[in-house]
Amino acid sequence: MPSSLSSPLIEEEKVLPPTEKQSPLAWVRRNLFDSWLSTLLTLVSALVLAWAISLFWNWAFTQARWEVIPANLKIFASGTYPSSQLWRVWAVLGIVLATLGVAGGTWGGVLLHYLILLGAAMGLAAFLPLGTQSQGWLAVCSGATFAAIALSRGRESWRLASIWVWALILPLCLELLLGNLGPNWPAVRTEQLSGLLLTLILAAAAMIIGFPIGVLLALGRANRALPVIRIFCTLVIELVRGVPLTTILFAAWLLVPFFLGGISVNLIIRAEVAFILFTAVYVAEDVRGGLQSIPLGQLEAARALGLNPFQVTALVILPQALRAAVPALVNEFLTLFKDTSLVFIVGLIDLLQAGRVVFTNPNWLGTQREVLFFIGLIYFICCFAMAYAAQQVEKALGLGKR
């Protein structure tokens, strides 16, 4: 035995303490009725649980008017977007899913799993009685997802292309959503972008544009060599972080027109700029935390190798800082996704506002619980999925392991 213990090739099972097998009764005693305090906790929790479940059950199956949800699906999804132009939204969804499918196919991982789930869910939804047009488009979107995955599966050479192609896809999608596509398909006013569609656009754009700005702000704040830039960045970060998002949106709405000297800028863009600014400063603080976690030796070593300041930052410092900041950044993006619901301040109609529109409709009075429950569920699924994906990415990066 001693010789086998000193061997470096001990199997892990031999080192771990033995796991005891326990009967269900022993498990219950150990986990629920360990001491008088534990017993009390069990009883209180069980009471709370029973009360909540019975309350919910009673409401959901006897009082709730769930028909409000299918009847207003269009309003939740795309709000006041003109019904005759809805095919554009579907087409954009198809294009985005196909592009994502290519990325999922070549990169694999959690993105691929999500896309397969989403594609399968859409495929199944195509059989629900939602009207022939929606069903057809659902089938198309599902098919596009799976076709893209199948096409790109295992092609590692497509990896970089699957990222750069977004630079082409995003303007195309915007043009498709809003642009003037001919006499039968007139331009859509941006105010008509609403519902879940608006929520997703606001959040995605703020993340994509706010992130690099935030990184720049963080680098500016951490820069010791350029005090003027450091002070400027610090000031911007602290001022914006100290003020509620509601106030910033309010400023974007009422104040910005004063400063533009007669140029009128679309309200959605002004709100979006507010979100970008807000995201950027919070991202900046998270990245700053990441920057601080990097030992000075890394910087010195990089300088000693003869890299110039730009190379040191881009090749040595930032990759490590961003990696360390991943958990905080995900939290920021989750918060941002939820905070897009504050656009009600400037009068835009996002998913949550669309819900309020539905339950203040005289036909659907008294359905606020059903509607809010449904909307909450959508937010919950999106946020939970993002958090789960982030966990997987953290694992893949080996965060917290070293």
Add this chain to the structure above:
Amino acid sequence: MTSLSDQSHLRPPWWRNERILKVLLQVAFVVAVLLVFGILAQNLLASMRRLGISLGFRFLGNSANFGITEGLIPYDPSESYLKALAVGAVNTLWLSAVSIVLATAMGFVLGMARLSSNWLARQLATVITEIFRNVPVLLIVIFWYQGVILTLPGVRNSLSIGGLVFINQRGVKLPGLDPSGWLVPALAIVIAAGWGIRKLLLARRPELGSRQRNLWVAAGVALLAVACWVLFPEPPVRLDVPVLERFNFRGGIQLSAEFTAMMLGLVTYTGCYIAEVVRGSFLAVPRGQWEAARAVGLSELQTFRLVIVPQALRIMIPSLNTQYLTLIKNSSLAIAVGFSDLFNISSTIINQSGRSVEMFAILMATYLTFNLVVSYGMNWLNARVKLVER
């Protein structure tokens, strides 16, 4: 001398000298920033001239002419904008303070439940935190307001808890404390007695432990307090229980529906975030500390109270600070349910007077001040509990 001129050959030309480049870069940056701000300021002044208004805070003295549904300080629509703003600021502070206290309590309970060895409590707490953390705070507030409070029974059929607390569509009625003129003398007597007993014990019975001494003091104070209650012609404090009259309750403390909804929303949302902070902080205390404390012979409760909690608190405070600041900022969502907080009243003033630039400056300054005060308080606390190093 030749060596010097040699060196000047070695030195890079000025356009590649890092020191000069840095200065040039910063000068260019300052010029660019000034230019942008100059253009913006010019635009602002031009627009103001076009609209025929000038910047200035004189308008704050004008009469507000709008009503405020609730406030801790008395207010009349004929009073100035400044007074209306003060009412809003006090409402914001009151809402934030109550929510912070309750959210902290909820966070500790939930966070501890998630660490408990009890399986059911742990799972229940996990589900609750995950639900509230993954949903917008605005949705939670609206749900409490329109989904719960507004669907409660009316005033006449209020839900009652033990005949003391009444809950209905208009909010919550709590029993209040009604002090009489005898409160001050009673307090003076009790405090003096407590101080006296302690002094006496310290002098006569120095062998007593601090716990026993405190017990004696507490007993003496309690006895005197009861004596004051019985002997004074009027009790120093009377419980003011709300009573249902023809149209509404009289007496007690009224928490309006809007206030209650905001408070519940902020507490449930922030409470779940605080629960995560609490959980993380306790997990961050090294396991060796538990083991060491047990090895020294401390009981489970002593270990927790004397070894784990002080260290966890130390880790917790910066994150708690962030949560409190977020809560204060989220309180501006009150505009969604119509509670008269600072932001809501400011937006009314902007609508009425059109003074958006000045009001924005005031709003920013006020929220920044609130943030600074809370941060200062938390930093003071942090300095008190943090590890003293060399």
